[in-house]
Amino acid sequence: MIGLNTSEAGTVKPASPSSLTSQKWLTLSGKIWFIIAAIGQAIFTFYIIGLYGVATATGDWERWNTTMPHGYVAGDAPGNVSIVMHVLLAAVVSIGGPLQIIPQVRKRFPKFHRINGRIYIMSGVTISLTGIFLLWTRGTVGGLIGAISTSINGLLIIAFSVSTIKYAWTKKMAIHRRWSLRLFMVMSGVWFFRVGLMFWLLVWGRPVGFDYQTFTGPFLVILGFSQYLLPLLLLEIYFAVKKAKRNTTQWVFGTVLMFFALATALGIFGATMSMWIPRVF
Numbered sequence: 001m002i003g004l005n006t007s008e009a010g011t012v013k014p015a016s017p018s019s020l021t022s023q024k025w026l027t028l029s030g031k032i033w034f035i036i037a038a039i040g041q042a043i044f045t046f047y048i049i050g051l052y053g054v055a056t057a058t059g060d061w062e063r064w065n066t067t068m069p070h071g072y073v074a075g076d077a078p079g080n081v082s083i084v085m086h087v088l089l090a091a092v093v094s095i096g097g098p099l100q101i102i103p104q105v106r107k108r109f110p111k112f113h114r115i116n117g118r119i120y121i122m123s124g125v126t127i128s129l130t131g132i133f134l135l136w137t138r139g140t141v142g143g144l145i146g147a148i149s150t151s152i153n154g155l156l157i158i159a160f161s162v163s164t165i166k167y168a169w170t171k172k173m174a175i176h177r178r179w180s181l182r183l184f185m186v187m188s189g190v191w192f193f194r195v196g197l198m199f200w201l202l203v204w205g206r207p208v209g210f211d212y213q214t215f216t217g218p219f220l221v222i223l224g225f226s227q228y229l230l231p232l233l234l235l236e237i238y239f240a241v242k243k244a245k246r247n248t249t250q251w252v253f254g255t256v257l258m259f260f261a262l263a264t265a266l267g268i269f270g271a272t273m274s275m276w277i278p279r280v281f
C-alpha cells in the first residue's frame with residue numbers, strides 16, 4: 001500500500017501509457033494513505049509521551065489512571081511494570097514503524113534501518129507479550145471477545161516479526177519487504193481501533209452499534225477483529241492488483257484506497273481532537 005515496488009522476481013513488463021497511469025494512481029493512493037497514517041501515528045506518539053511519558057518522568061502514577069481502568073494498581077508490581085513497558089514502547093513503535101517503511105530513509109540510511117528495525121521488532125514483541133499478560137490477568141474494557149481479538153493481534157505481531165526477520169537474514173529482500181508491511185499493519189492494529197472508532201462516531205454523531213457506558217456491542221466486536229484483518233486484506237489486494245497490472249482493477253482499487261485515506265484522515269482528526277490533545281493538556 002506504500003508505493004513500493006513489490007515485484008518479487010524483479011520482472012517488470014513494459015506497460016502501455018494508460019496502464020502506467022493506473023499504476024501511478026494506485027501508487028499515489030497508497031502513498032497518500034501512508035502519509036496520512038504516518039502523521040496520525042506521530043500524533044499518537046505525542047499523546048503517549050505527553051500523557052504517560054510525562055507522568056512517569058514526574059512520578060505522577062495516578063495520572064496513569066486518567067484513561068485506563070487498570071493503569072497503576074497499588075501493590076501489583078508485575079502488572080504496573082508491564083503496563084509502563086507496554087505503553088512507553090508503544091511510543092517507540094508508533095514513531096519507528098513509519099520511518100522503517102519510508103523507502104528513502106531505508107535507502108539513504110541503511111544502518112539506521114537495521115538498528116531501528118531491531119528496536120521496532122523487539123519493542124513489538126515486548127508490547128505483545130505484556131499486552132497479552134495484562135489482558136488475561138487484569139482484564140480490559142470489551143470483555144472476553146475483546147480480549148480474544150486483541151490477543152490474536154498480539155500473536156500476529158509476534159508471528160509476522162519472525163517472518164520479517166527471517167527473510168532479512170536470508171537476504172530475500174522482496175519477501176522481507178512484504179512481511180515488514182504486513183507487520184506494520186498488525187502493529188498498527190490498536191491504532192486502527194482508535195481511529196476506526198472515532199471515524200464511526202464522527203459519521204453517526206453518536207454511538208451506534210455499541211453502548212458507550214459499558215463499551216460493549218456488536219460494532220466493537222467487529223472493530224476488534226477488523227483492526228488488523230481489514231488492513232491486512234487491503235494490503236494483500238494491493239499486492240495482487242499491483243502485480244496483475246490490469247488497468248481497470250488498478251483504477252478501481254486506487255479509488256477505493258483514496259476513500260480509505262479520507263476515512264483514516266477523518267478518524268485521526270476525531271481521535272486527535274477528542275482524545276489525544278485533551279488528555280495531554
Ligand code: HEM
Binds near residue numbers: 048069086128135141
Ligand atoms: C503495537 C501496538 C500497540 C500499541 C501502539 C499499544 C498502545 C497502547 C496504549 C497507548 C495504551 C494505553 C491506553 C490509552 O491511553 O489509549 C495501551 C493499553 C493497553 N494495551 Fe496496548 N498497544 C499495542 C498493542 C497491544 C496488544 C497487542 C495488546 C494485547 C495483546 C495490548 C493490550 C493492552 C492492554 C490490556 C492495555 C490496558 C488497557 C486497560 O487497562 O484498559 N496492546 N496500549
